[in-house]
Amino acid sequence: MATIHVDGRDYEVQPTDNLLHACLSHGLDIPYFCWHPALGSVGACRQCAVKEFRGEDDRAGRIVMSCMTPAADGTRLSIAEAEAVAFRKSIIEWLMTNHPHDCPVCEEGGECHLQDMTLMTGHSYRRYRFTKRTYRNQYLGPFVGHEMNRCIACYRCVRFYRDYAGGRDLDVYAAHNHVYFGRHEDGVLESEFSGNLVEVCPTGVFTDRTLANVYTRKWDLKGAPSVCVHCGLGCNTIPNARYGEVRRILNRYNGEVNRYFLCDRGRFGYGFVNGPKRIRRPLLAQDDGAAEPVAPTVALGRWASLLRDGRAIGIGSPRASLEANFALRALVGPERFHAGVADAEGRLLETVVAILRDGPAPAASLRQAEDSDAVLVLGEDAPNTAPRLALTLRQAVRRAAFALAEQQKIPHWQDAAVRDAGRDVRSPLVIATPDATRLDDIAMATLRGAPDDIARLGFAIAHAIDPAAPAVEGLTESAREQAERFAALLQAAARPLVVSGYGSGGEAVIRAAANVAQALRRTGRDARIVLTVPECNSLGLALMGGAPLSAAHAALRDGRARTLIVLENDLYRRADRASVDAMLGAAEHVVVLDHTLNETAYHADIVIPAGTFVEADGTFISNEGRAQRFFQLIVAEDGVKESWRWLNEAARAAGKSNARWDTLDDLITALGEQLPALAAIRDAAPAADFRIAGNRIRSAPHRYSGRTAIHADLTVHEPKPPQNPDAPYTNSMEGYYGRMPPALYPFFWAPSWNSVQALNKFQDEVGGALHGGDPGVRVIEPRPGADSDYAQEIPRPFARRDGEWLVVPQYRVFGSEELSALAAAVAERVTGPSLGLNPEDAAMLAVVDGDAVALELGGASHVLSAQIRPALPRGVAALSIGLPGLPAVALPAWARILPAPPELRT
Amino acid sequence: MLSALRTLWLTFLHLFHRRETIRYPEQKPYLAPRYRGRIILSRDPDGEERCVSCYLCAVACPVDCISLQKTAEDGRWYPEFFRINFSRCIFCGYCEEACPTYAIQLTPDFEMSEYERRNLVYEKEDLLISGTGKYPGYSFYRVSGLAIPGKDKGEAEGEEPPVDVKGLLP
Structure with a gap:
């Protein structure tokens, strides 16, 4: 630790930080623009000027940029010194000479860092009487608006977009006082992180x-x-609402998970909440097949009559909260509860749980992944399956550049210097996937192969690291050398990371990844593993357990069950059409709880309006095993209620003694008693009776306006806002706001810090953990001394077949995920379904890019647009999955591909 | 005793003073233009709505009686609805102070009594007048940097023509 003297007071700081970072961490206010805790310092804006003195006797001092000055021991500086104050004020005055008169019609107004800094420096009157510079704006796609006149040329956008996120299509143009930040021409921003x-x-x-x-x-x-x-x-977010409608998603800092950034799917995918297909009232199927809205009591009465014979089974959901799944499990009984995922996916998730629990390598949080100095990606197309992870891996490859900079005595926060010094230096990142990924540009080596070949590579690397790991039979010499080379790279690292997951579609790949992590661990490396899972609560559902989906079908077919209760799940996305049709046909009655009308809901006798993540409280378990609570933002006043509450009410109506809880906390307690492995979720956030100085926490900012006028067109009697009984919040601006348990922050605001930069005031150290520790609790850690045996089942090498292709899944960041694809903005970015083919295969089939091809898969033929993918191995085809109109079949699978008959080409 | 007599005398003298009471409503009192009465929304000199739905009046209102929602058309911001609950309004004039476009103004009219409280809830149709009110010349969009129909980038007051990003001249 070092001591710095700021305006006559002493502060303990890290000598490796810069003065701005150190002062902000201590709560001192220094205005700044170009510095960002995740991007480092470049000294471009000159706003953070302070006065530095050479010693106690130095009265004159000199002005330095605090972001570019190390917080060396004994530094004496003054923030309040008159010349420094005047300097900072004049910088803002210069920036304001060209800043337009736009605040009233600017979306940033009220949370604008420039407004905050202008007030902080005291600039209030424009002396400059001459003309303002103007620019033309660009169309940048459905997510981000552009208004270039307002630019102050801090360069943060291009530093984030290009340097941090690896985007290529946003840059700075022109020169001197009219630099322009935009694309070379109008068009959609390509990066999936543009929302940041x-x-x-x-x-x-x-x-x-x-x-x-x-x-x-x-x-x-x-x-x-x-x-x-x-x-x-499990990235943390803050949804914002007004007039009972979600209007945006903001990043919520969690030092262990998403930190400062989100992907565009997470930021703009919320539109489904306000979508036209939302279910707002219970629906009852009539004799003629039409669904009629009915009163909740009527729907509950009907539902209860179906429950009384005790022959109901339930299908849970990986996108419903743990609490909702548990309530269903309790209602129908644990042995009659089925996990709502395809059987193959269920097995895959079980494997993931087994690896995280029994394997010696612990799961890496995103922060830990960022600290890794060598990464092996097996089968996972992270930019499409788990985009935020891809952004993390982009930072992980910079460890080598930071190490080099340290050797050359360049501080880590000197962004431009570190990037210059480490221009071509990257930590090893090896990517083995069937097709090219958007991370290939930073990879040390990329390998393309069928999933089985990728798994074999993984097993070979594991064997090369630890000879005790099973050897791969029939490996070519070059493949063996390659595996040894990658093994050496991972062994040379102090904190290697192995990434795999659902994107590969194969269990063997995940087991191979586990073997590599285990081998590294056994040879003394601090190896960690990241295994992605498809949905927000996939891991939670896997931990809860449940019979496979096919067992539900069997139970209905055999007549052991009459009524099927489907919780927040579109079964047509889980299994092929024929078997879902058969299953729903075999059920005498179908009850669907969901928030949006989907195909399964059309087959239901009763449709119950469930709350989305903004209308419910609950817990999700992320892929690293972190249980995180989400809280109700909108207290719906129509029929919409939390799924667990509906299930609870159904149990009461049916006179069942189980599944009866008045509050979420009661439910969580019961969950912990019945499933001890999940008992820790109670600590994910404080309970509903949590108070600070006797007060609940307010969910609205203190200047929330219009409270006596919002409902005045309906009633002038100002009804009391509805209160959520399950969370320690008020539904208004009354209540406490200040330092609180970190899982509870409903927004970040501090006096004179109205922008998102207010976050600095809520962290132990800028860029560190939130005050009180980062939210969420890990519910899966390797058992003490866990060291399971190596996986032995090594697949045979991939062999091409004549006239058949191995179809592997191709995930798309926009479109493959069910809910975000319903959001209007994301839907604009979804392109049609396609089938990726190797150029030689395509030539053999006599198709060119964009031609229609027929895919015969799962007993049906599908016409798709061919996409030539040069990286794809021969004999392998990549099917974009999750898109509407595409079959839900377990991939990889063998299929026939034919040029589409002319009458089907459109 | 003496003070009682003095009081009677002074009261008696008032018989000969000028009368302050006026016969309202037949006779209207003079109210200065700056009197803080009924709130209106004005239009700019071109006849367009001045309100840009910036929410500053709503946030300045100490009794939170203003509620509105922004919408936009061709780059111009408008209130989709604009509601003032006059049964809560205290006529403090903070909304007028806060308004950056001179849209919201208080007028010398206080005659707005109603038998029903809900009739005191004024919507945009009730608030919007056809003139400029107290500030005849001002038009926000003539100084703002936003492009609107009829005023492209660089055509506002004190603006240079848009930068040619591809130009090489210094």
């Missing part, structure tokens, strides 16, 4: 277009801590 520009830009150049249509200022937006539902990583 909204938070990174200190002013209103890049704004959220999904919010713009229903624009609301920050002070009018209610918030609640939440967890992203669009993949299994």
Whole structure:
């Protein structure tokens, strides 16, 4: 630790930090623009000027940029010194000479870092009387709006987009006082992290277009801590709402998980909550097949009559909370509860749980993954299956550059210098996938192969690291050398990481990844493993257990069950059409609880309106085994209720004694008693009776406006806002806001820090953990001394077949995930289904890019657009999956591909 | 005793003073233009709505009686609805102070009594007048950097023409 003296007071700081970082960490206010805790310092904006003195006798001092000055021991500086204050004020005055008169019509207003800094420096009057520079804007796609006049040229956008996120299509153009930040021409921003520009830009150049249509200022937006539902990583978010409608998603900092950034699927995928297909009232199928809205009591009465014979079975869901799944499990009985995932996926998830629990390598959080100095990716197309993980891996390869910079005595926060020094230096990243990925540009080596060949490579690497691991038979010499080379790379690292998961589609690949991690662990490396899972609660559901989906079908077919209760699940996405049709046909009655009408709901006798993640409280378990609570943001006043509450009410109506809880906390207690492995989820967040100084926490900012006018068109009597009994929040601006348990922050705001940069005030150290530790609890850790045996089943090498192709899944960041694809903004980015083919295979079939091909898979023929993928191995075809109209079949699978008959070509 | 007599005398003298009471409503009192009465929304000199739905009036309102929602058309911001609950309004004038476009103004009219409280809830149709109110010349979009129909980038007051990003001149 070092001591610095700031305006006559002493502060203990890290000497490796810069002065700005150190001062902000101690709660001192220094204005800044170009510095960002995740991006480092470049000294471009000159805003963070302070006065540094050479010693106690130095009265004159000199102005330095605090972001570019190390916090060396004994540094004396002054923030309040008159010359430094005048300097900072004049910088803002210069920035303001060209800044337009836009605040009232700017989406950033009220949460604008430039506004905050202008107030902080005291600049209030524009003396410059001459003209302002203007620019033309660009169309940047459905996510991000562009208003270039407002730019202050801090360079944060291009530093994030290009340097941090690896994007190529946003850059800085022109020169001197009219630099331009944009694309070379109008067009959609390609990077799947473009939404972060909204938070990174200190002013209103890049704004959220999904919010713009229903624009609301920050002070009018209610918030609640939440967890992203669009993949299994469990990024923390803050959804914001006004007039009972979700209007945007903000990043919620969690030092262990997503930190400062989200992917666009997580940020803009929320639109399904306000979608036209939302179920708002219970529906009852009539004799003529039409569904009629009915009163909740009627629906419950009918449902209860179906439950009384005790022959109901339930199908849970990996996108429903643990609590909802548990309530269903309790209602129908544990042995009649089925996991709502395809059988193959269920086995895959069981394997993941087994590896995380019994294997010696612990799961890596995203922060730990970022600290890894060598990464092996087996089968996973992370930019599409778990986008935030891809951003993390992009930072992980920079460990070597940081190490080199340290040798050359360049501080890690000197962003430009570190990037210069480490221009061509990257930590090893080896990617083995069937097709090219968007991470290939930073990979040391890329390998293309069928899933089985990838698994074999993994097993070979494991064997090369630890000879005790099973050897791969029939490996070619070059493949063996390659495996040894990769093994050496991983062994040379102190903290190697192995990444695999559902994207590979094969269990063997995951087992191979586990073998590599285990081999590294046994040879004394601090290896960790990341296994992605498809949905937000896939791992939670796997931990809860449940019979496979096919068992539900069998039970209905054999007549052991009459009534099927489907919880937040579209079964047509889980299994092929014929078998789902048969299963739903075999059930005498089908009850569907869901928030959005899907195909399964059309077959239901009763449809119950469930709450989405913003209308319910609950817990998700992310792929690293982190249980995280999400809280209700909108207290729905129509029929929408949490699934677990509906299930609870059904149990009461049916006179069942199990499945009866009044509050979420009671349910969580019961869950912990019945499933001890999940008991820890109670610690994910404080209980509903949590109070600070006797107060609940307010969900709205203190200047939430319009409270006596919002409902005045309906009633002038100002009804009391509805209260959520399951969370320690008020549904208004009354209540406590300040330092609180970190899982509870409904928004981040601090006096004179209205922008997202207020976050600095809530962290132990800028860029570190939140005050009180990062939220969430790990429920899976390797058992003490865990060291299971190596997986032995090594697949045979992939062999091409004549006239048949091995179809592997191709995930798409936009479109493959069910809920985000329902959001209008994301739907704009979804392209049609396609079948990727190797060029030689395509030539053999006589098809060119864009031609229609017929895929005969799962007993049906599907016409798809061919996509030539040069990286794809011969004999392997990549089917875009999860898109509407595509078959839900377990992949990889063998299929026939033919040029589509002319009458089907459109 | 003496003070009682003095009081009677002074009261008696008032018989000969000028009368302050007026015969309202037949006779209207003079109210200065800056009187803080009924709130209106004005239009700019071109006849377009001045309100840009910036929410500053709503946040300045100490009794939270203003509620609105932004919408946009051709780059111009408008309130989709604009509601003032006059049964809560205290006529403090903070909304007018906060308004960056001179859209919301208080007028010298206080005659808005109603028998039903709900009739005191004014929507945008009730608030919007056809003139500029107290500030005849001002048009926000003439100084703002946003492009709107009829005013492209660089055509606002004190703006240079848009930068040619591909130009090589210094």
